[in-house]
Amino acid sequence: xxxxxxxxxxxxxxxxxxxxxxxxxxxxxxxxxxxxxxxxxxxxxxxxxxxxxxxxxxxxxxxxxxxxxxxxxxxxxxxxxxxxxxxxxxxxxxxxxxxxxxxxxxxxxxxxxxxxxxxxxxxxxxxxxx
Numbered sequence: 001x002x003x004x005x006x007x008x009x010x011x012x013x014x015x016x017x018x019x020x021x022x023x024x025x026x027x028x029x030x031x032x033x034x035x036x037x038x039x040x041x042x043x044x045x046x047x048x049x050x051x052x053x054x055x056x057x058x059x060x061x062x063x064x065x066x067x068x069x070x071x072x073x074x075x076x077x078x079x080x081x082x083x084x085x086x087x088x089x090x091x092x093x094x095x096x097x098x099x100x101x102x103x104x105x106x107x108x109x110x111x112x113x114x115x116x117x118x119x120x121x122x123x124x125x126x127x128x129x130x
Contacts, residue, residue, distance in 0.1 A: 033130035036060035040123045
């Protein structure tokens, strides 16, 4: 069975993407906690089959801080892990979020309280602002 970091690295990086609507605070304000609602259409919390490997996923949380830093914390297969190797940028004009997580690029867009991320494996993650 693959280790947890690998399943995140599977698609564990974001790079700017599709257009989105602004939220009340303005598109550029993505700071805060975002909870993963689904991965490839599979609900979180729940059983997630990622590239043929099944994970019992309680939560996956992204935290976006000032200074373009971010972290990912997850509770998967009964273990909690936190990853700090994460940075992000926001392109207000393109209304896109670009994330580099564990040296991989992810693409994202925000619409109100919802963020859509596409990981390096072209898996779509849906996040909701906490």
